[in-house]
Amino acid sequence: MRKYVKIYLPFTLNALKRQMAYKGAFYLFILVSLFSSFISYYLWKAIYTSSDQATLGGLTQEEMVVYVFMVYVTSSIVMSSISNYVSEDVVKGTVAMNLIKPIDYRMSLIAMAAGNMIYRFLVPSVAIWIGLEIYKVTALGLRPVTAVEVLLYLLSSIMSFLIYVLFDFCFGMVAFFTTYIFGMMLAEEALLGFLTGQLIPISFFPSAVQRVFDFLPFSSMVYTPIMIYLGKYTGRTAGFMLFRQAAWVVILYVAGGLIWKRVTKRLVVLGG
Amino acid sequence: MNQCKRYLRLYKIMIAQFLKTIMQSKVDFLIGLFGFFFTQIMGIVFLYLVFQQIPNLQGWTFEQLIFIYGFAQLPRGIDHLFTDNIWLVGWRMVINGDFDRYMLRPMNIFFQVIAEKLQPDALGELLTGVILVAGSLAKGIVIVDILHVVLFFVSLVAGAVIYTSIKLFFASLAFWMKCSGPFLQTAYEMADFAKYPTEIYAKGVRFLITWVIPFAFVAYLPASFFLKNDVSAGMIGIECVIAVVFWCIAYAVFHRGTHVYESAGN
Amino acid sequence: MIEVKHISKDFVTPKKYPGLKGAVKGLFSNEKIVKTAVDDISFEIQKGEIVGYIGSNGAGKSTTIKMMTGILSPTRGECLVDGIDPNKRRKENAQNIGVVFGQRTQLWWDLPLSESFTVLKEIYNVSDSTYAERMEFLNRVLEMQDFFDRPVRTLSLGQRMRADLGAALLHNPKVLYLDEPTIGLDLIVKDNIREAIKEINERYQTTVVLTTHDIGDIEELCNRIIVIDEGKKIYDGSLAALKETYGTKRRVSMEIRQPEKVAKLHLASLLNVREEECSVNYEKESNTLSVTFDKHKIQVPQLLTAVMSVMDIKDVQIQETELSQIVKEIYSHGIMEG
Numbered sequence: 001m002r003k004y005v006k007i008y009l010p011f012t013l014n015a016l017k018r019q020m021a022y023k024g025a026f027y028l029f030i031l032v033s034l035f036s037s038f039i040s041y042y043l044w045k046a047i048y049t050s051s052d053q054a055t056l057g058g059l060t061q062e063e064m065v066v067y068v069f070m071v072y073v074t075s076s077i078v079m080s081s082i083s084n085y086v087s088e089d090v091v092k093g094t095v096a097m098n099l100i101k102p103i104d105y106r107m108s109l110i111a112m113a114a115g116n117m118i119y120r121f122l123v124p125s126v127a128i129w130i131g132l133e134i135y136k137v138t139a140l141g142l143r144p145v146t147a148v149e150v151l152l153y154l155l156s157s158i159m160s161f162l163i164y165v166l167f168d169f170c171f172g173m174v175a176f177f178t179t180y181i182f183g184m185m186l187a188e189e190a191l192l193g194f195l196t197g198q199l200i201p202i203s204f205f206p207s208a209v210q211r212v213f214d215f216l217p218f219s220s221m222v223y224t225p226i227m228i229y230l231g232k233y234t235g236r237t238a239g240f241m242l243f244r245q246a247a248w249v250v251i252l253y254v255a256g257g258l259i260w261k262r263v264t265k266r267l268v269v270l271g272g
Numbered sequence: 273m274n275q276c277k278r279y280l281r282l283y284k285i286m287i288a289q290f291l292k293t294i295m296q297s298k299v300d301f302l303i304g305l306f307g308f309f310f311t312q313i314m315g316i317v318f319l320y321l322v323f324q325q326i327p328n329l330q331g332w333t334f335e336q337l338i339f340i341y342g343f344a345q346l347p348r349g350i351d352h353l354f355t356d357n358i359w360l361v362g363w364r365m366v367i368n369g370d371f372d373r374y375m376l377r378p379m380n381i382f383f384q385v386i387a388e389k390l391q392p393d394a395l396g397e398l399l400t401g402v403i404l405v406a407g408s409l410a411k412g413i414v415i416v417d418i419l420h421v422v423l424f425f426v427s428l429v430a431g432a433v434i435y436t437s438i439k440l441f442f443a444s445l446a447f448w449m450k451c452s453g454p455f456l457q458t459a460y461e462m463a464d465f466a467k468y469p470t471e472i473y474a475k476g477v478r479f480l481i482t483w484v485i486p487f488a489f490v491a492y493l494p495a496s497f498f499l500k501n502d503v504s505a506g507m508i509g510i511e512c513v514i515a516v517v518f519w520c521i522a523y524a525v526f527h528r529g530t531h532v533y534e535s536a537g538n
Numbered sequence: 539m540i541e542v543k544h545i546s547k548d549f550v551t552p553k554k555y556p557g558l559k560g561a562v563k564g565l566f567s568n569e570k571i572v573k574t575a576v577d578d579i580s581f582e583i584q585k586g587e588i589v590g591y592i593g594s595n596g597a598g599k600s601t602t603i604k605m606m607t608g609i610l611s612p613t614r615g616e617c618l619v620d621g622i623d624p625n626k627r628r629k630e631n632a633q634n635i636g637v638v639f640g641q642r643t644q645l646w647w648d649l650p651l652s653e654s655f656t657v658l659k660e661i662y663n664v665s666d667s668t669y670a671e672r673m674e675f676l677n678r679v680l681e682m683q684d685f686f687d688r689p690v691r692t693l694s695l696g697q698r699m700r701a702d703l704g705a706a707l708l709h710n711p712k713v714l715y716l717d718e719p720t721i722g723l724d725l726i727v728k729d730n731i732r733e734a735i736k737e738i739n740e741r742y743q744t745t746v747v748l749t750t751h752d753i754g755d756i757e758e759l760c761n762r763i764i765v766i767d768e769g770k771k772i773y774d775g776s777l778a779a780l781k782e783t784y785g786t787k788r789r790v791s792m793e794i795r796q797p798e799k800v801a802k803l804h805l806a807s808l809l810n811v812r813e814e815e816c817s818v819n820y821e822k823e824s825n826t827l828s829v830t831f832d833k834h835k836i837q838v839p840q841l842l843t844a845v846m847s848v849m850d851i852k853d854v855q856i857q858e859t860e861l862s863q864i865v866k867e868i869y870s871h872g873i874m875e876g
Binding site: 278289373375535 | 611625
């Protein structure tokens with residue numbers, strides 16, 4: 001473990017450093033990503049006013065506000081893309097170099113993603129989270145979050161992070177087959193926005209669709225941690241959800257390893 | 273006039289060259305088209321899911337929102353198709369010195385920027401827009417008479433010009449700050465606000481997207497003119513005025529920017 | 539043809555700090571640094587001249603060229619090319635000039651070379667008859683026909699450079715700017731390129747301004763050189779005069795027998811000259827003592843006698859300073875201050 005930390009920590013630190021170099025860019029990206037939260041916020045407000053029911057998809061209007069902004073906080077922790085690094089390496093032809101180095105390519109990418117995650121979590125997300133919590137208690141009149149919920153939420157988010165990066169690594173392998181990964185990334189983002197619950201809580205989908213989602217890793221990425229945070233998943237349900245997340249981490253880890261092996265074999269044959 | 277003809281001819285020639293280069297990558301083309309198309313479709317599914325829960329959104333029906341959504345894609349798609357190269361000015365060309373080559377040729381610089389590329393990805397947006405607008409026409413929720421048809425096309429052009437102007441303005445900031453990509457992106461993404469009726473937003477937000485970065489005028493406001501009888505044609509008039517004013521500002525900033533351009537290597 | 543009058547260019551950059559701590563500091567700081575890349579340079583170039591514009595990396599060569607081509611606006615001063623200020627009337631100036639930047643091609647990367655020429659013909663408004671005539675000439679001097687139908691990205695560096703040169707000359711520019719035109723090329727190709735430049739210059743009286751690190755380019759092409767260092771012009775004149783002024787140094791290397799006596803050797807006082815007029819350098823591995831001196835002040839036998847009065851010499855080598863040596867010294871800017 002210690003050895004691992006020693007090898008991969010520099011990747012994390014480098015990513016952190018790079019993030020800080022783009023200061024102006026960084027603040028703006030916070031703003032941009034908050035745009036969609038605000039659009040959702042206003043949209044949901046209008047939706048609830050137009051509805052004659054107090055709860056939609058199992059959430060009250062106040063809970064929905066929390067949901068919308070927790071999507072922001074959670075996504076900034078979880079969605080730390082690595083497929084763009086993969087495509088960059090493929091385009092530049094540096095993947096082969098990475099095969100020579102005595103490190104695991106995937107691990108180095110994940111370490112890098114972790115650096116980005118830590119930075120984004122520390123700089124905007126924590127502040128927004130705290131702000132939201134204060135707003136929630138004072139203005140929305142909801143109960144404050146419990147320590148257990150926070151702990152479970154963080155645990156669940158870290159698993160979500162792993163699920164996301166492991167999935168995104170598999171997705172990044174597409175880069176070996178097309179140089180134009182931009183279009184694919186766009187589609188990935190749109191799809192994930194939907195299937196993870198970023199755009200709309202999973203509970204809004206017809207129940208048949210929800211049952212299909214149960215067998216996919218996506219709802220584990222964003223929806224699960226937020227439900228835990230909102231106190232919708234407690235006790236055994238929460239335990240089960242965390243277990244399911246862990247299972248996805250294992251499955252995607254193994255799957256990614258297998259795909260990587262096949263792709264690199266091809267790379268060695270074709271020369272990269 | 274002669275000048276105009278010459279540029280038209282040059283545009284044809286340069287775009288023809290560009291098209292030759294992308295013919296080699298049909299897969300990329302399909303992927304890009306799919307990516308943008310898919311993104312738009314997801315937006316529709318979202319609206320659909322929401323409307324399973326409510327009869328209307330502050331007086332707007334699902335069909336009307338679909339029209340607004342679809343209409344919004346058209347000027348966006350037109351701008352995206354023709355002026356996508358502006359993004360590269362903001363992100364890369366100024367900082368790495370690729371902009372040099374425009375300075376060296378005896379042609380208008382802005383013309384060179386946009387004549388270098390067509391973005392086929394935009395067909396994803398145009399396709400969504402055309403399908404949704406056509407669907408709305410079939411449903412009979414859109415007002416169809418000569419005035420509305422003419423102003424429809426006027427509005428598309430004016431909307432595209434507004435898009436281009438906003439992009440050009442923020443991309444041009446790169447001449448001072450080297451890379452203005454993040455600003456450009458921020459401004460561009462504000463267009464997402466205009467996909468929905470602006471009444472749902474707080475006053476400040478509404479003011480911002482109507483008058484500061486006037487995306488409301490490329491989507492929701494003109495769209496409402498085509499949907500409702502009580503909106504006057506003056507709406508399209510204001511849209512055109514805004515298009516002209518913003519274009520003049522953006523072009524002036526761009527022009528000034530080419531004079532402070534520092535190239536790369538220092 | 540070209541008049542450069544007191545031209546200067548300042549660059550302003552935000553200050554950067556090293557390391558992770560520096561990155562944090564950078565988040566909050568807004569300090570600026572002003573760097574004057576070109577500092578009050580003036581010169582005139584006549585029609586038909588080939589001028590070498592030389593200096594070390596970062597001396598301000600490219601910046602000056604970019605101001606003359608209209609890419610950059612000068613911070614102070616003015617520049618006229620054929621009576622036109624490139625920054626005020628950029629399009630007219632662009633029609634008058636041809637530019638080849640060695641590292642960066644102007645051609646359409648993914649298309650056959652022939653397509654690039656077709657587009658350039660339109661861009662520069664070259665008539666069909668002129669085009670045919672020019673292409674014939676360019677094909678003769680640059681031999682482009684072998685790769686004329688190949689995509690630019692598949693061309694070798696030498697072929698690409700010839701193609702770029704051809705592209706820059708299609709509209710018969712009055713001034714041709716070349717930034718490192720022979721960089722990275724092998725000797726034969728270099729020779730071809732130089733011949734082509736010479737021929738173009740003779741036939742069309744094209745004014746050529748070129749920056750280079752290659753001494754061969756200077757010796758074979760330039761009838762005049764301008765040397766720039768740290769943004770200032772430090773030499774402007776013929777090559778011969780440069781050699782005459784700065785080529786008076788001579789160097790003698792001696793392999794010696796008693797290295798322990800090197801410390802006891804006080805050459806300057808033995809020869810009755812000042813310290814800076816004969817510099818001594820001892821290299822331990824090869825056991826070689828090298829002396830650099832002014833050939834008008836000291837004779838070689840005189841020097842050898844002086845050295846042999848202290849120690850024995852095994853072998854002697856005498857070197858005349860060559861132009862490459864001079865330029866090297868100019869680049870490491872030692873010679874101009876001394």
